[in-house]
Amino acid sequence: MPRVLRFALLSLSVLAVGLIALIYALTWHPAAREPAPLACQAEAPQLQPGQALKVMTWNLQYLAGKRYVFRDDLPDGEGRDERPTADDLAYSLDEVVRVIREEQPDIVNLQELHDGARATDYQDQLALLQERLADLYPCASQAFYWKAAFVPDPQVLGSVGLKLATLSRFGIQSAERLQLPQGASDPVSRQFDKKRALLVSYLPIRGGGRLAVINTHLDTLADAPEILRRQVAMTHGLLDQLQRENLPWVLAGDFSQLPPGQYDGLAQHQRQRFARDSELKALWDRFPMIPSLEEASGDQRAQWFTHFPNDPRAKGPDRTLDYVFHSPSLTRIEAKVRQGDTLRISDHLPLTARFFLPSTP
Known part of the structure; x- marks a missing residue:
């Protein structure tokens, strides 16, 4: 082999190794499976057997508010906006605090919180x-599901940081992050993709x-149908394990899937991200769900809509994507979606539910 060719091949190998190392570092x-960051800033009370417990779940859309149409807000991915203003971020923060203080849930599950992202001023x-x-x-636990020092996407071109967080009025003993199955993109793109997860917090x-x-916060069907199926299956497996261990549990978040009967109610251009038959059937056939199938599919289903798309063609909330599942040992007291005064805060609306814990541990 000529010396010049050997040198060229060696140089290309060095560049390839360097590029791989750079991508890995970024x-x-x-x-x-790993411990999740957990902190209790003060002495927190313990849960009591038989007590009432109020849980809220809310996707905060990184405090961006409702004055934008981002890339992923339109089915064709052609949203015009790239980031919210500092004023809108401050307004949304004030509003989230207001709603949480008025609702006073004991546990708050939040999705789409930014940490260190260029788009929201880090x-x-x-x-x-x-x-x-x-x-x-x-007390609070947290887990990232998107994190990179730099993403070379033209609409990002900077750092990203997206996390789940659980706030608790009661003490959290431990927390862990369980990695969900990831999309089957090419090996390079996969490094920069979201890495969705289950954040599990244990309260004594x-x-x-x-x-x-x-x-x-699960993937959408449009992104990866088989991956969503596997994410639901892994979640189902965790719940079965908790049932076998006789541990009461609450699963609350953004599942990105419709309940029966809502698919046909969407405009044609909004249906492509969903299936008429949801993958969540595996969960609601086995465990209690809020809203129930009757609530989410009946004549009063509009009061259970939790998503108000940023698509300018949407005039109000039009679908349910957020749910609370719970172990059969918890007794439901009441539940609701807070709609009227939360429509400008996020593209999702807060869902709350109250339960009685089992009377014996």
């Missing part, structure tokens, strides 16, 4: 919320036992 590589949005809510929620119950609180 991106994030969580373990399949805010740690969980820390901003904690500063304003420290008197209510001494006085007298023995624990309550498992699970937070998640």
Whole structure:
């Protein structure tokens, strides 16, 4: 082999190795199962057997508000806006704090919080919320599901950081992050993709036992049908395990899927991200769900809509994407979606549910 060719091949090999090392250094590589960051800033009470417990789930859309149409807000991916203003971020933060203070849930599962993202001025949005809510929620757990020092997408061109967070009025004993199956993109793109997860927080119950609180934000069907199926299957497996261990649990988050009967109610251009038969059937056939199938599919289903698309053609909330599943040992008291005064805060609306815990641990 000519010397010049050998040198060229060696140079290309060095460049390839360097590029791989650079991509690895810029991106994030969580373990399949690892402890999740957990902090209790003050002494927190323990849950009591038989007590009432109020849970809220809310996708905050990184505090962007409703004055934008981002790329993923339109089915064709042609949204015109790239980032919210600082004023809108501040307004949404104020409004989220207002609603949480008025609702006073015991546990708050939040999705789409930014931390270190260029698009929101590198805010740690969980820390901003904690500063304003420290008197209510001494404990919090968190888990990233998108993180990179630089993403070379023309509409990003900078750092990203997206996380789940669980705020709790009661003590959290431990928390862990469970990696969900990831999309089958090419090996390079996969490094920069979201890495969705289950955030599982364990709250001790006085007298023995624990309550498992699970937070998640699943992929959409349009992104990866088979991956969504596997994510639901893994979630189902965790719930079965908790049932076998006789641990009460609550699973609350953004599942990106429709209940029966809502598919046909969407405009044609909005249907492509969904299937008429949801993958969530595997969960609602096995476990209690809020809203129930009757609530989400009946004549009053509009009061259970939790998503108000940023698509300018949408005039109000038009679908249910957020749910609370719970173990059969928890007794539902009441539930609702807070709609009227939350329509400008996020493209999702807060869903709350109250339960009685089992009377014996």
